[in-house]
Amino acid sequence: MPILRTSNLIKRFGNFTALDGVNIEMNEGEIFGFIGPNGAGKSTTIRILLGILKATEGEAKIFGLDAWKDAVEIHKRIAYVPGDVNLWPNLTGGEVIDLFVKLRGSNHKSRREELIKKFELDPTKKCRTYSKGNRQKVALVSAFSSDADLYILDEPTSGLDPLMEKVFQECVMDAKKAGKSVLLSSHILSEVEKLCDRVGIIREGKIIETGSLNELRHLTRLNLVVESRQPMPKLHEIKGVHDIIQKEQTLSFQVDSEELDNVMKYISQFGIVKLESSPPTLEDLFMRHYEGSRGEA
Structure with missing residues (x-):
C-alpha cells in the first residue's frame, strides 16, 4: 500500500x-x-x-x-x-x-x-x-x-x-x-x-x-557534441535534430532520443573525430514542459 x-x-x-x-x-x-x-x-x-x-x-x-x-x-x-x-x-x-x-x-x-x-x-x-x-x-x-x-x-x-x-x-x-x-x-x-x-x-x-x-528522460533530448573531418551541411534537415551551434569544426546540438540511431548513421559518414553524449538534465525536461507557457519558471 x-x-x-x-x-x-x-x-x-x-x-x-x-x-x-x-x-x-x-x-x-x-x-x-x-x-x-x-x-x-x-x-x-x-x-x-x-x-x-x-x-x-x-x-x-x-x-x-x-x-x-x-x-x-x-x-x-x-x-x-x-x-x-x-x-x-x-x-x-x-x-x-x-x-x-x-x-x-x-x-x-x-x-x-x-x-x-x-x-x-x-x-x-x-x-x-x-x-x-x-x-x-x-x-x-x-x-x-x-x-x-x-x-x-x-x-x-x-x-x-x-x-x-x-x-x-x-x-x-x-x-x-x-x-x-x-x-x-x-x-x-x-x-x-x-x-x-x-x-x-x-x-x-x-x-x-x-x-x-x-x-521521464524519454520525453526529452540527448545533448551531443561532435567534431568531424568534413562539414555536415544538411544536419539541420535530419529529423529529431534541434538547436545546432557551430564552433569551427565542432557542432553541439540536441537529439530526440527516439531518432538517435538515424542521426548517428548520418553523422558517421563525415568522419567523426570526437563525440560526446550527455543525458538530458531535469532542467531540460522541465523547460520543455514549460516553454511558451504562462507558468514559465
Whole structure:
C-alpha cells in the first residue's frame, strides 16, 4: 500500500482553482520529488497533506489515514520542514530543537549533537539573531533528529549555502537508508535529480507527468557534441535534430532520443573525430514542459 496518496485533489480559493485534480502516489522507502515553478500548487498540496487546509474535493491519505480527519495521528509519524521558517524569537536554536524533538516523543541526543555540528549551527543564540539560512538549519536539525516515518520537505534548502545543501542531501540519503520516506518539493532541479527515485511535475495546479527520472528522460533530448573531418551541411534537415551551434569544426546540438540511431548513421559518414553524449538534465525536461507557457519558471 502507498505511504501517501492523493486522489483527484481539488482546491479552490473563491473563483481561483489552485489544484485541479492532483493525483500523487508515493511508496514506502522512496524519495519522491515534487517539482514545479513557484505558484504551481506545490505548497497548497503540502498544506492539504499536513491537514492545514481542507481540500474542496478529492482525498489525501498518509499511512492510509485521512489527512484532514486524522491529522493528529499522522503528525506523530511525520516531520515537516517549510521553505520559510518562523521561530520563537526569545528561545535559542537549541531550545527550539529540543521542543520539537520532545513534541514528537523521540529523544536522540547524540543524533541532535551530530546534526548541529554537521550544519555548523550555534544552538546557544536566540532565534531573533538568526539569518534565514540559520533558521532553516534549526528546522532541518529538528526534523532529522526525530524518528519520523515520512519527511515532508517544502523547499527545504531555501537560504542554505552550497556546502550546507550537500549536508542536507546526506541527511536525506541517510533517512532513505534507514527505510524512511521523503517527499521533497523543490524548484532546484539539480537537488531533485541527485536525490529522487521518482518525480511528479506540477504545472498550474495539474500533475502533468510522473515517473522515474529514466522514464521521464524519454520525453526529452540527448545533448551531443561532435567534431568531424568534413562539414555536415544538411544536419539541420535530419529529423529529431534541434538547436545546432557551430564552433569551427565542432557542432553541439540536441537529439530526440527516439531518432538517435538515424542521426548517428548520418553523422558517421563525415568522419567523426570526437563525440560526446550527455543525458538530458531535469532542467531540460522541465523547460520543455514549460516553454511558451504562462507558468514559465
